[in-house]
Amino acid sequence: MTNNDLTIKEITEEYKEVGNFLNTRWPLKDKNQQIFARTMKVVEELGELADEILTSMNLARDTKIASFSRENMEDEFADVLASLILLGNELDIDIEKGIRKKLKFTRDRFGMEEKSK
Numbered sequence: 738m739t740n741n742d743l744t745i746k747e748i749t750e751e752y753k754e755v756g757n758f759l760n761t762r763w764p765l766k767d768k769n770q771q772i773f774a775r776t777m778k779v780v781e782e783l784g785e786l787a788d789e790i791l792t793s794m795n796l797a798r799d800t801k802i803a804s805f806s807r808e809n810m811e812d813e814f815a816d817v818l819a820s821l822i823l824l825g826n827e828l829d830i831d832i833e834k835g836i837r838k839k840l841k842f843t844r845d846r847f848g849m850e851e852k853s854k
């Protein structure tokens with residue numbers, strides 16, 4: 738791992754700061770509204786990523802296809818991941834623990850070897 742690599746824990750911690758900032762800057766009535774807003778944001782960002790993917794496959798309007806860039810798709814992918822992490826934080830989910838558990842589940846399910854460290 739290089740100094741520039743980010744762990745899930747580091748990313749999650751950074752987004753806790755971002756989430757706290759957003760909740761202070763744009764306060765909502767209560768925790769349920771914050772969770773609702775974060776959930777809708779995931780859906781919104783997923784739609785934007787889907788739009789970029791459709792464009793990359795030449796399945797969008799010509800004007801959109803002309804403006805397609807790989808960088809836009811990567812940005813939208815990052816937006817989806819960020820919005821999902823923000824939602825996980827809002828729900829007090831231990832994201833790293835959940836990912837580890839699911840990776841193990843998937844490896845076990847398909848009889849894959851444990852990844853060597």
Ligand SMILES: [Mg+2]
Pocket residue numbers: 782785812813816
């Ligand atoms: Mg976006």
